[in-house]
Amino acid sequence: MHKLKLSISFLLVIVFIISLSLPCFAEETTYVWSSESSPVNSNITENNIQNNRNFNTDAILTNSSEEDNSANFNNSLNLESASAILIEQSTGQVLYEHNCHEQLRPASVTKVMSILLIMEALDNGKISLSDSIPCSETAASMGGSQIWLDPRETLTVDEMLKAICVASANDCVVAMAEYLGGSEEGFVQMMNDKAKELGMNDTTFKNCHGLDEDGHITSSYDIALMSRELLAHHPQVTKYTTIWTDSLRDGKSELTNTNKLIRSYKGATGLKTGSTGLALYNLSASATRDDLSLIAVIMKAPSTKVRFAEAQKLLDYGFNTFSFKQFGKKEEIVKTINVTKGVRSSVDAILAETAGTLIEKGKDKNIEQNLILEDNISAPISAGQKLGEVSFTINGSTLSSVDIIAKNDVEKLNLFTMTKKVIYSWIDLLRT
Numbered sequence: 001m002h003k004l005k006l007s008i009s010f011l012l013v014i015v016f017i018i019s020l021s022l023p024c025f026a027e028e029t030t031y032v033w034s035s036e037s038s039p040v041n042s043n044i045t046e047n048n049i050q051n052n053r054n055f056n057t058d059a060i061l062t063n064s065s066e067e068d069n070s071a072n073f074n075n076s077l078n079l080e081s082a083s084a085i086l087i088e089q090s091t092g093q094v095l096y097e098h099n100c101h102e103q104l105r106p107a108s109v110t111k112v113m114s115i116l117l118i119m120e121a122l123d124n125g126k127i128s129l130s131d132s133i134p135c136s137e138t139a140a141s142m143g144g145s146q147i148w149l150d151p152r153e154t155l156t157v158d159e160m161l162k163a164i165c166v167a168s169a170n171d172c173v174v175a176m177a178e179y180l181g182g183s184e185e186g187f188v189q190m191m192n193d194k195a196k197e198l199g200m201n202d203t204t205f206k207n208c209h210g211l212d213e214d215g216h217i218t219s220s221y222d223i224a225l226m227s228r229e230l231l232a233h234h235p236q237v238t239k240y241t242t243i244w245t246d247s248l249r250d251g252k253s254e255l256t257n258t259n260k261l262i263r264s265y266k267g268a269t270g271l272k273t274g275s276t277g278l279a280l281y282n283l284s285a286s287a288t289r290d291d292l293s294l295i296a297v298i299m300k301a302p303s304t305k306v307r308f309a310e311a312q313k314l315l316d317y318g319f320n321t322f323s324f325k326q327f328g329k330k331e332e333i334v335k336t337i338n339v340t341k342g343v344r345s346s347v348d349a350i351l352a353e354t355a356g357t358l359i360e361k362g363k364d365k366n367i368e369q370n371l372i373l374e375d376n377i378s379a380p381i382s383a384g385q386k387l388g389e390v391s392f393t394i395n396g397s398t399l400s401s402v403d404i405i406a407k408n409d410v411e412k413l414n415l416f417t418m419t420k421k422v423i424y425s426w427i428d429l430l431r432t
Helices: 002-020 107-123 157-167 170-181 184-197 220-233 235-241 304-321 415-431
Strands: 083-088 094-098 132-134 154-156 245-248 253-256 268-276 280-289 292-301 322-328 333-340 346-351 355-360 367-373 376-378 386-394 397-406
Touching: 083 220, 083 304, 094 304, 107 157, 107 170, 107 184, 107 220, 107 235, 107 268, 107 280, 132 170, 154 157, 157 170, 157 235, 157 245, 157 253, 170 184, 184 220, 220 235, 220 268, 220 280, 220 292, 235 268, 268 304, 280 304, 292 304, 292 322, 304 322, 333 367, 346 386, 355 386, 355 397, 367 397
Parallel strands: 333 376
Antiparallel strands: 083 094, 083 292, 132 154, 245 253, 268 280, 280 292, 322 355, 333 346, 346 397, 367 386, 386 397
């Protein structure tokens, strides 16, 4: 029996050596596109694709122009607020705007950026939800919206987030800022650095809470940018922003969400209110229905009633006018590609991101899918390597495009990889 195993192992070595001198024949290519998708047309040329990952405004909106990366609607919804914007969350596509770059005081909507930095620290492992955060004299003396922290008191990050997101607690956000930035000033610098990274060119932060301070300004456009960043990359934040009522300190401190849309608007997911005597009434409101996620920002509304009514008007406009048609989810297999000269005969080609497009309702039947992807590829291949691209067009205009990437590494077949594979096969054979 032992001699038989050795003979089989020797034959395996001979087969692998011979295979190096022969072409590698890969297995048949198979399509495994979503059954709910339209058929993919792969018979196209490179010229059919526009290298544009943003939606084509002209293809989905009417009476629009590409000025300042937004559509000018001339306040067709007759908003009373000084500034407003509506965007689609996954792409940032502007669906409606009114004075969206006007620099105004954000009030407590400032806390969207503070929350974003807290969530990043959580995801990066710098802090955990169970970490205890101390309260300084400065944090305890903030005033405005607060839960009356005591300088001798500590709360967990989880409790701090709940107080900030639900009750807009100034004392808690300052305590978190001091903990993460070493001081509030250090944290504010982090906020401005992040704003610059996100392209928030209308914004200068002077504090982390939003109380009125000269030079502390932003725009509805920039609020939409940071709101999108928070929701898109840290969706777990909605665990806090969707709370209507809760409590802290064993029920002694009652919390009620300052965002009334959480209770009254279908699909509401957040996000943050803000108001002061100078800023008037602001709101970043987010909601999701039928795979379509929207963010509506209102700034300098004359009253809290108008603030919520106009945010709802924007969201209603978005949900009534547009839909999000999804063709495939991130990492879904588009096709299995033959691999030549590799240790494996094929590799799965997957979507780098969720594939879909925003479209006016009733026009989704006119969308065409175009696929650029080779049937064969030579090793070596790295996981994440771009293999092709799928785009979605309507009447010749590209709506969006998504990269198609390799799911796994495929090493090139050579003497070393062949020997390694034979040795592993030999060991497995001897174990049987």
